[in-house]
Amino acid sequence: MRVEKLKCPVCDEQYLFFFLLLSKCEKIMIRVCPLFSGSSGNSYYIEFSNKNGILVDAGRSTKQLENILQANNISICNISSVFITHEHIDHVSALKVLINKYNLKLYTSKETLDALIKKGLISEKISSGALDKRNTDLGFVSVEAFSISHDCCGGFGYVFTDITGEKIAVCTDLGYISDEVKNSLKGCRTVLLESNHDVMMLENGKYPYYLKRRILSKKGHLSNETSAKFLPFLVNNGTENILLSHLSSNNNIPELALQTCTYYLNKEGITAGKDVLLNVAPKENFKMVDIKT
Numbered sequence: 001m002r003v004e005k006l007k008c009p010v011c012d013e014q015y016l017f018f019f020l021l022l023s024k025c026e027k028i029m030i031r032v033c034p035l036f037s038g039s040s041g042n043s044y045y046i047e048f049s050n051k052n053g054i055l056v057d058a059g060r061s062t063k064q065l066e067n068i069l070q071a072n073n074i075s076i077c078n079i080s081s082v083f084i085t086h087e088h089i090d091h092v093s094a095l096k097v098l099i100n101k102y103n104l105k106l107y108t109s110k111e112t113l114d115a116l117i118k119k120g121l122i123s124e125k126i127s128s129g130a131l132d133k134r135n136t137d138l139g140f141v142s143v144e145a146f147s148i149s150h151d152c153c154g155g156f157g158y159v160f161t162d163i164t165g166e167k168i169a170v171c172t173d174l175g176y177i178s179d180e181v182k183n184s185l186k187g188c189r190t191v192l193l194e195s196n197h198d199v200m201m202l203e204n205g206k207y208p209y210y211l212k213r214r215i216l217s218k219k220g221h222l223s224n225e226t227s228a229k230f231l232p233f234l235v236n237n238g239t240e241n242i243l244l245s246h247l248s249s250n251n252n253i254p255e256l257a258l259q260t261c262t263y264y265l266n267k268e269g270i271t272a273g274k275d276v277l278l279n280v281a282p283k284e285n286f287k288m289v290d291i292k293t
C-alpha cells in the first residue's frame, strides 16, 4: 500500500485525496475526496469505477462546492446524484441551488425528504428517490442505508457497493454505535467515521449547557473515544482505510483524534499506518493520499 501526499495546485496546501486502487492491475476503482467536513459544512465526493460520481451531503454553498471540486479537477458533470444523511443545515445548505442548477437526483430517507420539503430546503418538484434500508441497485452502484441515532428526522448512514464489490461507508452524526451500525459497516474496506469531539474539551468549553448535553446524548455526536474504541472492530472486519470525519472545530483537534484512535488500536495490537490507514478529513481543502494495493 502506498501513500502519497501532494500539494494542491490552487492553494499550495497539502490536501487529501483517496485513490483506492482495488484490483491487482492497479486500475482506479473508487476515489474518495472529503470536500468539507465538520460543523461548518459537510460534503464528500465519491467516484466509482465506472466514473460515476456522487456527493454525500451538500453543506456549504454551491459556489464553495463548485470551487473545491474544480480545485481537484473533479468535473461536476460526473456527478449524477446527491445522497443526504439528514436535514441539518451543515449537510444541506447548498442542496436547493445545487440540484436545480445541475439537475442532480436526490436520495435520502422518506422522513428526511419530507423534512426538507417542509423546511423549504428543496422544492417538491425535484427528482428524488426515497430510500429504505433495503439494498437499492442504482445501476452504477448499490446502496444500503442504516439508521443513525441523531436528533433529526429519519437520518441515514450509507454503505455503497461498487460493481466490483468494493464497499465504502459514510457514518457521521450519531450519538452511539448501535448493533445496526456495526452490522452495516462489516466488510467495508473504507469507512468515513465521525470523531466529533473530545469529551474534556467539550465539557470545559464555552458551549451552553443544553448544547453540551445534546452533543453528549445518544442522539448527538460520537466522541473521539467512542469512535476510537470501535476501530478495532472495523479493522477486524475488513476495514483498511479510515477517515475520521465531522470533527468539531471548537471541541476537537485533529492530532488528538488521531492519538486517541492510535491508542485504542494499539491496545488491540493494531498499528495505524501499517495495518490500517488512518486520516482525518480536514475542515476544508484537503490533503491528497494515493492508496495503492
Ligand SMILES: [Zn+2]
Residues within 6 Å of the ligand: 086, 088, 150, 152, 173
Ligand atoms: Zn446533524
Ligand SMILES: [Zn+2]
Residues within 6 Å of the ligand: 038, 039, 042, 088, 090, 091, 173, 246
Ligand atoms: Zn452534522
